[in-house]
Amino acid sequence: MGLKILTEHINVPGIETLEVYRKHGGYRSVEKALKTMSPDEVVEEVKTSGLRGRGGAGFPTGMKWSFLAKPEGVPRYLVCNADESEPGTFKDRWFMEKNPHALIEGMITSSYALGANTSYIYIRGELLFVLRILEKAIAEAYAAGLLGKNILGSGYDLDLHVAPGGGAYICGEETALLESLEGKRGNPRNKPPFPAVKGLFACPTVVNNVETISSVPWIVNNGGAEYAKVGxxxxxxxxxxxxxxxxxxxxxxxxxxxxxxxxxxxxxxxxxxxxxxxxxxxxxxxxxxxxxxxxxxxxxxxxxxxxxxxxxxxxxxxxxxxxxxxxxxxxxxxEDQCIVRNTWNYARFYHHESCGQCSPCREGTGWMEKVLHRIEYGHGHQQDIDLLVSVAKQIEGNTICPLGDAAAWPVAAAIRHFRDEFEWHIRHPKEATAPGAVYRGQLDTVTA
Amino acid sequence: MAKVTIDGIEIEVEDGTTILQAARKIGGDVVPPAMCFYTSLKGSGGKCRVCLVKVTQGSTRDPRPMPKLVASCITQVQDGMVVENTTNEDVLNARKGIVEMLLINHPLDCPICDQAGECSLQDLSYEHGISGQRFEEERRTFNKVDLGPYIQLHMTRCILCYRCVYTADQITEKRVHGVLGRGDAAEIGTYIENVIDNDFSGNVIDVCPVGALTDKTWRFKNRVWFTKPMDAHRDCPTCSGKVTLWTRGEEVLRVTARKDQYNEVEEFICNTCRFDKKEVKDWTIEGPRHIDRNSVISANHYELPVVNVPIVPNLPTSTKKNLPQE
Structure with missing residues (x-):
């Protein structure tokens, strides 16, 4: 087993309490950063570490932090994106549920680095039980003087809030998240301006994933260079x-x-x-x-x-x-899984989750879902495959936010790599719709 | 000031101007179409995506091209920017694709739609659409809703441009309608069929680019191209009172705000002017309204008298011989 940076103590009983967490070296980074380092030094360490955003795009975190505009007299915010809703992804929920203090520690250290005095954790609405765990942990941290006014006597103030979303996938997109956090409908904003200039309440804001923020304490404790050696x-x-x-x-x-x-x-x-x-x-x-x-x-x-x-x-x-x-x-x-059915399932998800703001995504996701549904249930036509490729291309890159791309890519890729399976569904609708039928590589012979 | 080149035509505009506005200054074919952007409504734009253009050079300082097509209505120009609109194949293809998307759930009931003849979507599809139809599924439909005594909402035709939402937000005191639901189930609504009731509510009809919001005092009265637009004004205590009357004979069939060639109103008008003053004696007529848009309304340009134009201008002499001599 390799090095464990995030999950070293995750199975320790009672790690969700402040006492046990501190016993295992918790909140050391807060003490180190607030007492011995300047905010810029923390940013520099994160830059050296080469840490990249863990939410999906993989953008270098240190660079994102250094883009943050710092006008005089305007508050800055750090927002943690805990709206994890991508099908197949469940790491953040598991991590926050098991070890809430690790995220809070990361939030304090990162907020200090960015000069934010108010920070938010925007958590997916379905994860209400995790929200309760986080709120309990935050209350403990307030009681121990790790949050609130004058943290550990360093003169740095931080208020940390947890805000639940309404359960929309689109609110995981950073600008939609900010809109939702402001209490509006979660529609993505047009960019530019980027959140680093005009984010939450029109103030400079950094939005980072749970895992990204939770990696910061280790980097502060052990140095960015040490982190960069891994990988x-x-x-x-x-x-x-x-x-x-x-x-x-x-x-x-x-x-x-x-x-x-x-x-x-x-x-x-x-x-x-x-x-x-x-x-x-x-x-x-x-x-x-x-x-x-x-x-x-x-x-x-x-x-x-x-x-x-x-x-x-x-x-x-x-x-x-x-x-x-x-x-x-x-x-x-x-080998027993049907790619067409799976692609339809994904398309159905994106159709359901499109916010409906810009036309290619609003109309295109529904169109793709309907065509894929038709193919899966044995009513496809030969030209449908090219139609899907064409619709995916019409959506990709032409939308306000990346949800359009996210809807188009899986469909385009499934057709790119498994075109014969789609053709089999169209040519042999009867066999393809039989229970448990799967394409096994021969276009015109049925083996299921 | 920033120098920007659009389709090879250079123009100098003020900093902060968007590409679309710069193109409108040049005018003609380089102007990208716009369905959701509305100059007088703050925050509008960026949603319909038909105004996408290619920026082949970001600025003099940073000459890299922008990686994706950008929405020209919200992208600000920078000094030395080079933009391709009609000269770029990708842009035209993307636009075709988006027009197709806008039309797949549109009922295409133009023959019975009051907006026909002055509909932005109609114009857009003529210019940029494809002639075929690849969507064979069932279209999305909604019931018609009456938003008070004057406005009818026919959501089936809506393209969700959000213009009416911004209008209600910015020129009326209280907005009671908004977008409900999401994705292709999103709809304009007042939640529990509230009534939109304020002095300026009628303007949502004018800003609607399609026939989703229609004037109930005008519905099914006439086709727009049979009516004559007249500029008129009255002394109105609430608004500027500058309107266009759409008349047939002595009858005022409809009153709207004055719209420019991009289908945007010059000044918003109040409901009294729009719905209650439907007689010629209520108004001081200024003269015929010049319709500049490439629209079927302008087919009836009656304001320019045709003088001294030979009826058969350039026929070959052999044909001319057979015509009766003057």
Whole structure:
């Protein structure tokens, strides 16, 4: 097992209480940062660490922090994006539920680095029980003088609030999140201006994922250079992976970036291989919005090299033969899974979650879902496949926020890599709609 | 001041101008279409995506092209920016795609729609749409809703441009309608079928680019191209009183605000002017309204008398011989 930065003490009984958390070295980073470091020094450490946003886009956190505008007399905010709703992703919920103080510690240290005196954790509405856990932990931190006025006698004030969303996927997009936090309808904003200039209540704001913020205390304690030693190249540190699908050991794993995908799937230390010893068919490596990859392309890149669990290696080959790290939701499909049905399921999700503000996404997601539904239920036409490709292209890149892209990519990728399976559904509707029928690689012979 | 080049035409505009407004200063074909942007409504724009353009050079300082197509109505110009609108194949294709998206759930009931003839979506589809139809599923439909005595909402036609929401927000004291639901189930509504009741509510009809919000005093009275637009004014205590009367004979069929060539009103008018003053004697007529838009209304340009134009201008002489001599 590799180095555990986030989950070292996660299974200690009572770690959700302040007492046990402090006994295991908790809140050391707050003391170190507030007493011995200047805010800029903390930002510098995070920059050195090469930590990248863990929410999906993988943008360097230190750089994001240094973009924060700092006009005189205007408050700045740090907002933690805990609106984790991407299908397949469940790492943040698990982490906050188990170890709420780790996030709070990260929030204090990060807020200090950014000069924010009020910070928010925007949590997904469905996770009300986690919200209660966080509120309890925050109350403990207030009582211990780690939050509120004059933290640990350093003269730094911070108020931390938890705000629940209403359960909309779109509110995980940072500007929609800010709108929702302001009490408005969660519609993404037009950019620019970016939140770093005009965010929450029109003040400079940084929005970071739970995992990103929770990684900051370790970086402050051990130094950015130490963090940068973990991982490969520009993918430094560790990453929480939510593994699900047809595998022997589903769950959340903290891996050092750079583990080979093959090892990750088949080693007993991690996923333990495919369930019931079946064949691997495909993997969605980063949450439902990233392109799906067939077995041969997920294990090896198009150039024949081993694919590694890093931002670069998973994206190798662009969208032709690669995918994305995304939020780290590793969804595995065995040979008995139907790609058409799965693609329809994703399309249905994005159709349901589109905010309806801009026309390509509002209309296009519904259109794709209807066409995929038709193909899955045996009413497809031959030209539907090209229609889907064309609609996906019409949406991609033309929308206000990335939800349009997220809806278009999985459909385009499924057709790119599994076109014959779609054709089989269209050519043999009767066989394809039979219960349990799966395409097994022969276009005109039915084996199911 | 910033120098910006749009489709090869250079123009100098003030800092903070958007690409769309700069293009409108040039005028003609370089102006991107706009369905949701409305100059006088703050915050509007960026939603319909038909005004997408390609920025091939960001500015003199940073000449990199912008990676994606940008919405010209909300993107501000920078000095040295180079924009491609009609000269860029990607832009035209993207626009075609978006017009198709706007139309898939639109009922296309133009023959019975009061907006037909002055509908932005109609004009847009003529200019940028594709002629085929690839959407074969059932269209989204809603029931008609009466928003008070004057306005009818026919949500099926709506393209969710949010203009009426911004109008109610910015020129009336209290907004009672808004967008409910999300995705393609989003709709304009007053939640529990409230009545929109204030002095300026009628303006939502004028800002609506399609026939979703219609004037109940005008519905099914006539086709817009059979009526004659007249500029008129009256001494109104609430608004400027400057309107366009749409008349047929002595009858005033409809009163609207004066709209410019981009279908935007010059000045918002009050409900009294719009709905209650429907007689010629209520108004001081200024003269015929010039309709500049590329619209079917302008087919009846009656304001320019046709003088000294040969009836058969350029026919070959052989044909001319057969015509009766003057």
């Amino acid at each position: 490969i190249g520009r993918s430094t540190g560790t990453k929480l992976i939510s593994a699900s699908g047809n595998i022997n050991n589903p769950g959340v794993y903290e891996i050092e970036l750079g583990v080979p995908v093959e090892e990750f799937i088949y080693s007993d230390e991690y996923l333990g291989g495919i369930w019931k010893g079946k064949q691997l068919k495909a993997v969605v490596p980063g949450g439902s919005s990233v392109p799906i990859l067939p077995a041969n392309l997920i294990l090896k890149t198009a150039a024949g090299e081993d694919r590694l669990m890093t931002y670069e290696s998973l994206a190798d080959g662009g969208f032709v033969s690669g995918s994305m790290m995304g939020s780290g939701a590793f969804i595995v499909f065995d």
